[in-house]
Amino acid sequence: MLDFPPWKIWAIALTVLAGIVFSAPNFLSEQQAASLPGWVPSKQLNLGLDLRGGSHILLEADAADVRKARIETLEEIVRTELRQADGGPIPFLDLSTRGGEISFTLRNPGDIDRAVETMRGVSRPVGQLSAQRDLDVSVMDGNRVVVRPTEAGIAAEVDAAMGQAVEVIRRRIDEMGTREPTIVRQGATRIVVQVPGLQNPDALKALLGKTAKLEFRLVDTEADPQQAAAGRAPPGSQILPNADGGVLVVKRRALITGDQLIDSQPTFQDGMAVVSFRFDSVGGKRFARATQENVGKPFAIVLDGQVISAPRINEPILGGSGIISGNFTTASANELAILLRSGKLPVAMKVIEERTVGPDLGADSIRAGAIASVLATVLVAIFMVMTYGRFGLYSVVALVLNAVLIFGFMSMIGATLTLPGIAGFVLTIGAAVDANVLINERIREELRKGRPIIPAVETGYTEASRTIFDANVTNVIAAAIMFWLGSGPIKGFAIVLMIGIVTSVFTAVTVTRLLVSLWLRRQRPQTLVL
CATH class of the missing domain: 1.20.1640.10 (Multidrug efflux transporter AcrB transmembrane domain)
Structure with missing residues (x-):
C-alpha cells in the first residue's frame, strides 16, 4: 500500500x-x-x-410567428404537390390560408381521394417513435380539402425553431467579440442570454431582437399609388414600409432570399457606408438568373418586412455578390453585416426582461x-x-x-x-x-x-x-x-x-x-x- x-x-x-x-x-x-x-x-x-458584471437578457419566442411561417411554407408545398401529383395534376381553385389552415376546392369531385392521399403524403410523423402526425387532412362539403397543422406538429416546429434560434443568437454574439456568453433555453419558448463584461445592453438588444429575414423582391410598377396610399395592393403584391418613411408596393413572391448568403461585410462606396454580400454557388446562380430576367426593373431589398433599398437592375449581376446601400452609418452597416452573416432567426424574439450587473x-x-x-x-x-x-x-x-x-x-x-x-x-x-x-x-x-x-x-x-x-x-x-x-x-x-x-x-x-x-x-x- x-x-x-x-x-x-x-x-x-x-x-x-x-x-x-x-x-x-x-x-x-x-x-x-x-x-x-x-x-x-x-x-x-x-x-x-x-x-464580472455585464448584461442579462431574457428573450421569448412568438409561437404565433412559427404558425404563420408554417402556413406560408405549407401553402407553397400544397400548390407544388397538387401540380405534381401521381397520375397528373389535380385542378383546384379558391386556395385559402385563413384561420391557420390551408383549404382548397377541387374542380373535379372525383379527384377527392387522390387529393387526400397526396396531402397525407405531405404529412410527417412527429418524432421517431410517435404515432402523431404534423398535419391533419380532412374533407368538407364533399369536394373541399382542409389541411391543418396539428398541435403536436406546431410544438415540434417550435422546438426545432428554438434550437436553431440558440445557434443563430450565439453566432451573432460571437461576432461582437464578447467572451464566454451564456446562452441557454429556458422552458419551451424562452432563451436566457448573459454576456459578461457588456455594460450597455442596447446594442445587444438591437442585435438579438431582429429576425434578419432578407428577401429580394420585384417592385410592382403597375400598382396605383393612390390605392397603395389607401392600403390596397393588387393581387399578388404587398405594401411594405420604406426606409424613408413611405410605403412601396412589391411582389409577394421573393426572387431570392438571404438563406444562401455566405458572407457580408461593412464597406464604403462613394464615401457612403454600405454592406457587401456574397452568395454561395447555388444562391449566386439564382441571383444571376433573377437579375438577367428582370433587367431594367426596380427590385426591393427587404429586411424583416421593411424595404431598406430599391435600386434598378441595370445589368445582370453574375458574380454572386452585390451591394446593399441605404442611409447607413458605420455602426448600422456593421450591425446589418453581422445580422446577415449569422443568418435569420427562425422565429421572432422579443425582450421580456433585461438587467445590467x-x-x-x-x-x-x-x-x-x-x-x-x-x-x-x-x-x-x-x-x-x-x-x-x-x-x-x-x-x-x-x-x-x-x-x-x-x-x-x-x-x-x-x-x-x-x-x-x-x-x-x-x-x-x-x-x-x-x-x-x-x-x-x-x-x-x-x-x-x-x-x-x-x-x-x-x-x-x-x-x-x-x-x-x-x-x-x-x-x-x-x-x-x-x-x-x-x-x-x-x-x-x-x-x-x-x-x-x-x-x-x-x-x-x-x-x-x-x-x-x-x-x-x-x-x-x-x-x-x-
Whole structure:
C-alpha cells in the first residue's frame, strides 16, 4: 500500500505540476497572461455575469410567428404537390390560408381521394417513435380539402425553431467579440442570454431582437399609388414600409432570399457606408438568373418586412455578390453585416426582461469569496495541524494542492466561475479534509490496538479509502444530476463541486499517501504521535 513505484511517483508529480502550470495565469493580469509565449498555457478562468458584471437578457419566442411561417411554407408545398401529383395534376381553385389552415376546392369531385392521399403524403410523423402526425387532412362539403397543422406538429416546429434560434443568437454574439456568453433555453419558448463584461445592453438588444429575414423582391410598377396610399395592393403584391418613411408596393413572391448568403461585410462606396454580400454557388446562380430576367426593373431589398433599398437592375449581376446601400452609418452597416452573416432567426424574439450587473458588485463578490476561501483554508489548516501534527500538515499541503488543481482544471477546460461556484469552492475546502480525518482516525485506532507503525498506516489508508470513495461517488452523482437538470448558477455550483470532489480525493488520498510513504521510508520512526 505504501510502496510507490517510480512511474507512479512521476505520474503524481506531473499531475500536480500540470495543475500549477494551468492555474498560474489566474494570478496574472489579462495583459500579462496575453504576453506569455505561445507554448505556455495562458488561459484564465472565465468570470460569470455575477462576478464580472455585464448584461442579462431574457428573450421569448412568438409561437404565433412559427404558425404563420408554417402556413406560408405549407401553402407553397400544397400548390407544388397538387401540380405534381401521381397520375397528373389535380385542378383546384379558391386556395385559402385563413384561420391557420390551408383549404382548397377541387374542380373535379372525383379527384377527392387522390387529393387526400397526396396531402397525407405531405404529412410527417412527429418524432421517431410517435404515432402523431404534423398535419391533419380532412374533407368538407364533399369536394373541399382542409389541411391543418396539428398541435403536436406546431410544438415540434417550435422546438426545432428554438434550437436553431440558440445557434443563430450565439453566432451573432460571437461576432461582437464578447467572451464566454451564456446562452441557454429556458422552458419551451424562452432563451436566457448573459454576456459578461457588456455594460450597455442596447446594442445587444438591437442585435438579438431582429429576425434578419432578407428577401429580394420585384417592385410592382403597375400598382396605383393612390390605392397603395389607401392600403390596397393588387393581387399578388404587398405594401411594405420604406426606409424613408413611405410605403412601396412589391411582389409577394421573393426572387431570392438571404438563406444562401455566405458572407457580408461593412464597406464604403462613394464615401457612403454600405454592406457587401456574397452568395454561395447555388444562391449566386439564382441571383444571376433573377437579375438577367428582370433587367431594367426596380427590385426591393427587404429586411424583416421593411424595404431598406430599391435600386434598378441595370445589368445582370453574375458574380454572386452585390451591394446593399441605404442611409447607413458605420455602426448600422456593421450591425446589418453581422445580422446577415449569422443568418435569420427562425422565429421572432422579443425582450421580456433585461438587467445590467455592474463590475463593482462583481468585484465585491470576488473579494468576499477570496476572503472566505482564505479564512476557511487557514482555520481548517490550524485545526488539522493541532489535531494530527505531521499528518495534519500533510493534509494542509493536500488542501493547497487541491485548490491549485481546481483552478488549473477549470482554466484548462474554459469553465466559467460564478458566485455559486465560489460557494462550491469554499465547500470543497471543508469537505476536502474529510478524507484525511477518516484516514488519520483509522490510523489512530490501529495504533491503539498495538499494531506497528507501517501496518497501522497501511491499514488506515486501505480501510478508510473504501469509505472515502463510496461517499464521494454519491456526491459526484448528486453534482452530476444538478448539472444535468440545473441551469445558470446551479450548473456553476455543480461544476466546481464535481471538479473539487475528484481533485480532493486525489490529493487527500493519493498525494498524502505518497508524502507519508516518503517520510516513513526516509525517517523510519520508531514511534508515531497522532
